[in-house]
Structure formats: structure tokens, C-alpha cells
Amino acid sequence: MKKIAVLGSTGSIGTQTLDIIRANGDKLKVHSLVAYSDRAKLDSQCKEFAPEFDGLISEGKECLIQAVRGADVAVIATRGIAALESILFCLDNGIDVALANKEALVCAGELIMSKAGENGIRPIDSEHCAISQCLSGHSPSSLSRILLTASGGPFRNTPRNELPSVTCEQALRHPNWHMGSKITVDSATMMNKSLEVIEASFLFGVSADRIQIVVHPQSVVHSMVEYSNGEIVAQLAYPDMRLPIQIALLGDEGGYCCKPLDLRSMSGLTFEQCDFDKFPCARLGYDILRYPSLCRTVMNAANDVCVERFLRGKFSFVNFHNIIMNAVEYFCEEAARAELTVENIRNFDKSTRLYVNRLIDGE
Numbered sequence: 001m002k003k004i005a006v007l008g009s010t011g012s013i014g015t016q017t018l019d020i021i022r023a024n025g026d027k028l029k030v031h032s033l034v035a036y037s038d039r040a041k042l043d044s045q046c047k048e049f050a051p052e053f054d055g056l057i058s059e060g061k062e063c064l065i066q067a068v069r070g071a072d073v074a075v076i077a078t079r080g081i082a083a084l085e086s087i088l089f090c091l092d093n094g095i096d097v098a099l100a101n102k103e104a105l106v107c108a109g110e111l112i113m114s115k116a117g118e119n120g121i122r123p124i125d126s127e128h129c130a131i132s133q134c135l136s137g138h139s140p141s142s143l144s145r146i147l148l149t150a151s152g153g154p155f156r157n158t159p160r161n162e163l164p165s166v167t168c169e170q171a172l173r174h175p176n177w178h179m180g181s182k183i184t185v186d187s188a189t190m191m192n193k194s195l196e197v198i199e200a201s202f203l204f205g206v207s208a209d210r211i212q213i214v215v216h217p218q219s220v221v222h223s224m225v226e227y228s229n230g231e232i233v234a235q236l237a238y239p240d241m242r243l244p245i246q247i248a249l250l251g252d253e254g255g256y257c258c259k260p261l262d263l264r265s266m267s268g269l270t271f272e273q274c275d276f277d278k279f280p281c282a283r284l285g286y287d288i289l290r291y292p293s294l295c296r297t298v299m300n301a302a303n304d305v306c307v308e309r310f311l312r313g314k315f316s317f318v319n320f321h322n323i324i325m326n327a328v329e330y331f332c333e334e335a336a337r338a339e340l341t342v343e344n345i346r347n348f349d350k351s352t353r354l355y356v357n358r359l360i361d362g363e
Contacts, residue, residue: 003031005068008077009045010035012180013100017075020246032067065089076101084108084342091115098248100124102195107297107345109202122248127196128203129244130222130235146200147224149216151176153188160278166317176219176239185307189320194285208286215272237261280321294335295328297345301352302327309360327356
């Protein structure tokens with residue numbers, strides 16, 4: 001029985017992780033549950049799964065370290081960089097990390113991957129899970145490029161001149177996936193692809209110029225890998241996050257968790273170039289790698305503030321890129337002088353949020 005710590009248990013990925021544990025009760029057991037602040041939902045989960053430990057991040061972040069002690073696998077489904085120390089603790093103590101959090105690798109990829117060892121990080125992400133499967137059994141030296149698929153989000157067919165007036169409600173209507181509000185907005189701006197380019201670069205040791213974003217509106221091909229002989233290997237499945245969760249926890253051993261894919265019922269699978277002019281945030285994953293490492297934290301924190309303001313109806317959809325790059329340029333010199341440490345990541349995260357809030361407010 002694998003003992004699973006679930007950090008972020010009441011969110012979308014956390015609850016789907018519990019679906020997988022529930023369906024594989026002979027192989028998986030809940031070791032601990034941590035939520036941000038939803039005590040009622042956490043108590044309901046505790047009643048069903050009887051974990052050895054539970055806690056709320058809002059009552060103290062020390063619960064994140066306590067939760068992973070004694071676990072075999074830690075599912076990191078928290079937002080932001082809250083669980084960064086927990087990830088590093090796991091890697092230092094032989095606890096496998098199943099990572100559903102994009103921000104950790106974006107902000108601290110060098111720190112995390114230097115400790116990851118042979119087991120690496122198990123990605124709970126449809127694209128990176130697909131890439132890892134496509135790489136299985138192949139020599140790393142034969143890899144030509146990674147083809148990172150993107151749905152294109154809810155505004156793929158929206159004329160560019162209409163984007164300034166799109167609303168939060170429209171952005172949250174993703175055509176294929178049911179996700180939390182933050183990542184759904186990131187999908188609408190295509191910022192999520194920039195974060196995933198950076199993740200893929202760290203996870204698979206591939207430079208960003210060998211990672212290509214490919215828009216695939218049906219979200220059936222979850223990513224592809226092209227090899228030097230011209231072969232392209234793809235992973236296909238209906239959009240269902242339970243599949244990468246199950247693969248992260250059980251590999252190929254888990255019971256079948258998703259609806260079988262019936263290609264005969266599909267009218268066709270299509271692929272398009274990413275329109276970086278229309279969605280400039282999709283280009284940031286490439287551009288930011290030319291800046292000092294801590295500028296990735298600035299980019300991430302600035303985007304977080306923009307998303308928060310947009311969700312409150314206080315920010316225009318087309319202003320994301322300009323605000324993010326303003327913050328990156330503002331902190332660039334300071335970031336170049338600072339070492340990449342957990343403390344500095346937290347300091348730049350805090351400073352960026354204060355700066356961007358003042359910038360948006362016109363102060």
C-alpha cells in the first residue's frame with residue numbers, strides 16, 4: 001500500500017486524486033490531507049479517508065511539512081509557491097513527488113531538479129504526463145523536439161479586436177476542461193503554455209528552442225515527441241485529469257479510470273500554429289529564459305495579480321503581457337544580483353505582487 005499525502009485536497013486536482021485513491025483502495029491509502037481554508041470540505045474528506053494527519057494552510061504553513069512526513073508519495077496540488085519547501089523536503093528524504101503545481105518548477109526549477117535524482121518528478125499535467133510516456137523506451141539522444149499541445153482556450157476563434165472587451169465569465173468557459181478559475185484564465189490568455197514550456201525544459205532537460213507549442217482544439221492529443229529519424233510519437237485520450245494522476249501514482253498498474261477513446265466517433269483531429277501576436281503571453285515561456293532566474297518568479301507573481309484583478313472584473317484581458325513585462329524589466333537588475341534560493345523566491349514574489357498592484361492602481 002502506497003501512503004499518499006495530498007496537499008491541496010479540496011481543489012480540483014486534489015478531489016480527483018481522491019477519486020483515484022478511492023478506485024484503487026487495494027494499492028493506495030491516504031496518509032494526510034491538507035487544504036487551504038475549506039475546513040468543512042476537509043472534514044468531510046477526513047471522515048471518509050481517515051488520514052493520519054490533516055491541516056489548513058491558512059492556519060500555518062508548517063502543516064505542509066508535517067503532512068509529507070512518513071508518506072511514500074506527495075501529491076502537490078497547492079497554488080503558488082506555498083509548498084516549495086515541502087517539495088524540497090520530499091526530495092531530500094526519499095519521498096516521491098507527484099507535481100500538479102506549475103509555479104514550483106517555473107520559479108525553482110534548478111533547485112528542484114538538482115535534488116530530483118533518478119526518479120525525477122512525476123508530472124500531474126496532461127501535457128507533461130503525455131511527454132513522459134512518449135519518451136519511454138527511447139534514447140534521449142534521439143529526441144528532436146517536443147510538441148506541446150494547447151487547446152487554444154475559449155478565445156481561439158475570437159477576433160483580436162474583440163479581446164479588449166471579453167469578460168471573466170467568458171474566459172472561464174473553457175471548451176474542453178473543467179479546472180480551477182486561475183488555470184482556466186491562464187488557458188484563456190495562453191499563459192499556461194508559457195509555464196508549461198518552462199516546466200518541460202526542466203523536467204526533460206530540453207532547451208526551450210526545442211519545444212514547440214501546437215494548438216490542437218480537440219484536446220485529444222495531449223502532446224507529442226518528434227525523434228531525429230522523423231518519427232512522431234503521440235499520447236491520445238479524452239480530456240480527463242484523472243489519467244495523469246493515476247499514471248503518476250500507479251504507472252500502468254491502476255484500474256482503468258477514463259472513458260475509452262473511440263476515434264471512429266470523431267470527425268477529425270486538427271493542429272494549428274500558435275498565434276503569438278494574438279496571445280503574447282504564450283511567448284513569455286521562451287522570452288523569460290533570457291532573463292535572470294529570479295525573473296521567472298517575477299513573471300509568475302505578476303501574472304497571478306493580473307489573474308486576480310481580471311477575476312474581479314478590474315482588469316482588461318489584453319493588458320496581461322504589458323504588465324507582466326513591465327514587472328520583469330523593473331526587477332531585472334535586482335534579480336541579476338540575487339542568488340536563486342527559496343528565501344529570495346519568496347522575497348521577489350512578495351515584492352512583485354506589491355509593485356504590480358500599485359502599477360495597476362496607477363500609483
